Amino acid sequence: MAVYYLAKAQRDLGRSAESCRDMQYLAAHALVPSLGRPGRHHRVDGDIWWPHGDMRRAATAYEAARTEAEQHGVAGERATCQARRALALAFHHAVRDDASGFEAAAELLEQRAGGDSRTTPTSPPS
Known part of the structure; x- marks a missing residue:
């Protein structure tokens, strides 16, 4: 410890x-x-760089993860990686007001949910 x-x-x-x-x-x-499935190994690489404050390397890893997940049709991984990339870039370019990465993440999440951006139901199915 x-x-x-x-x-x-x-x-x-x-x-x-x-x-x-x-x-x-x-x-x-x-x-x-x-680490297995498409995109995951790049995402984990980004997750390793993130706590060390190396947002450039984290964003690069998340972009590679998103691209690979997209090539293999892994929608959830693609959306997750785009969201993490947007956050890393927001920290890396804190002086720039650029919401395009977050907009792309929201779009990917909507596509994954079939037009409904909620990832879980708001009420149990009947």
């Missing part, structure tokens, strides 16, 4: 290399290619 908190403190101080080494994120990156 002490190693985790040391790595967290190093990350907060901007010492990403030390933080990555101590948090074993490099070992996690090595496992990413083996």
